[in-house]
Amino acid sequence: MLGYIDKIREIGERLFTDGKVDVVIGFAKGSMPMMNEPMMARSSGDLQKMVWDGNCGINLANYLTNRKEKIGIVAKGCDSRNIVTHIIENKIKRDQLYIIGVPCKGMIDRRAISKAVPGEVTEVIETRDSIRVKGRDFDETFDRGDVLQKNCAVCLHRNPVIYDELVADPVVEQTGIDRYEDVRKIDSLSTEEKWRFFDDLLSPCVRCYACRNACPLCYCPTCFVDESKPQWVGKGIDDIDIKTFHFLRAYHCAGRCTDCGSCERSCPVGINMRVLTKKLEMDCKDLFDWEAGLTLDKRPPLDTYRPDDPNNFIK
Amino acid sequence: MDFMGIERDRLHLSWISSAEATKFIDVVGEVTAAIKALGPNTNFVKNKAKAA
Numbered sequence: 001m002l003g004y005i006d007k008i009r010e011i012g013e014r015l016f017t018d019g020k021v022d023v024v025i026g027f028a029k030g031s032m033p034m035m036n037e038p039m040m041a042r043s044s045g046d047l048q049k050m051v052w053d054g055n056c057g058i059n060l061a062n063y064l065t066n067r068k069e070k071i072g073i074v075a076k077g078c079d080s081r082n083i084v085t086h087i088i089e090n091k092i093k094r095d096q097l098y099i100i101g102v103p104c105k106g107m108i109d110r111r112a113i114s115k116a117v118p119g120e121v122t123e124v125i126e127t128r129d130s131i132r133v134k135g136r137d138f139d140e141t142f143d144r145g146d147v148l149q150k151n152c153a154v155c156l157h158r159n160p161v162i163y164d165e166l167v168a169d170p171v172v173e174q175t176g177i178d179r180y181e182d183v184r185k186i187d188s189l190s191t192e193e194k195w196r197f198f199d200d201l202l203s204p205c206v207r208c209y210a211c212r213n214a215c216p217l218c219y220c221p222t223c224f225v226d227e228s229k230p231q232w233v234g235k236g237i238d239d240i241d242i243k244t245f246h247f248l249r250a251y252h253c254a255g256r257c258t259d260c261g262s263c264e265r266s267c268p269v270g271i272n273m274r275v276l277t278k279k280l281e282m283d284c285k286d287l288f289d290w291e292a293g294l295t296l297d298k299r300p301p302l303d304t305y306r307p308d309d310p311n312n313f314i315k
Numbered sequence: 316m317d318f319m320g321i322e323r324d325r326l327h328l329s330w331i332s333s334a335e336a337t338k339f340i341d342v343v344g345e346v347t348a349a350i351k352a353l354g355p356n357t358n359f360v361k362n363k364a365k366a367a
Contacts, residue, residue, distance in 0.1 A: 241361075315328065315342065
């Protein structure tokens with residue numbers, strides 16, 4: 001994964017010289033360790049600022065919505081699936097895009113690392129299989145596999161599903177993984193316990209909407225929580241309003257979410273709201289045999305009708 | 316909804332034609348009975364705004 005950047009720069013350079021794109025979307029080093037930020041390179045000079053390592057977890061498809069220019073975009077497996085969703089939903093045209101596919105081995109969970117070390121992380125050195133973290137009084141090395149983002153650990157589509165060019169050979173996909181263990185665990189709780197579980201899960205939420213803003217699916221010009229005529233949901237941090245926001249946002253992602261983990265990654269208080277979207281993802285898989293963003297040729301289950309759609313809930 | 320801790324029986328979906336008065340009556344009866352059996356939902360009730 002670490003050698004990718006040279007190839008990304010090389011491809012970017014070529015795209016600019018050939019005049020194929022106006023902008024290349026990728027990642028730049030952030031102001032803090034383990035916090036790379038998205039960047040738009042508009043010239044080959046900008047490309048030098050681009051980086052690629054295990055901290056590029058944010059989903060770049062988010063920056064494509066309704067853009068008019070020609071774009072080169074660096075895409076991991078999940079980004080590429082969200083690009084497919086964007087194309088299906090007419091938010092961008094395929095011929096506007098030059099997709100630089102990046103086979104991905106999973107991104108680092110910065111929270112897991114911060115929690116595991118005694119102080120503030122000031123330097124991170126990444127190698128192929130390990131992450132070395134340095135701070136004032138410590139210097140520790142982690143196995144890459146142990147500190148992956150939770151969604152990356154259960155990812156089944158590490159290679160881009162759509163691309164114009166790959167920066168490296170595809171990586172081996174993970175197999176034999178139970179993606180929905182956590183969801184099933186919640187499912188087995190009683191009604192009261194479930195309610196308490198979500199009470200607990202969502203109690204730190206401050207309604208900053210970072211999850212919504214980082215989500216490539218949340219592109220509505222006016223989100224339902226921002227509407228005032230009518231006002232669907234209270235704007236404060238009342239428990240019920242917080243829950244309404246999270247529950248409804250999850251519903252809006254049904255059959256579209258690729259579990260890229262941007263929501264959880266961007267959350268300032270580390271809420272795992274992915275259990276909600278994952279439940280809907282699991283249902284889509286069970287009921288419609290559907291996984292979001294794998295192909296341009298099929299319409300998503302929620303905008304098609306099939307005579308054999310499950311309908312036993314209608315009495 | 317089940318997943319979020321709201322009982323399944325609180326939401327009913329039925330397809331009733333305007334000509335099916337008897338079905339309508341039956342369904343309304345069923346819905347009321349199911350919800351009465353569950354009792355009021357106290358979880359999704361918003362308390363009055365706490366004074367600052």
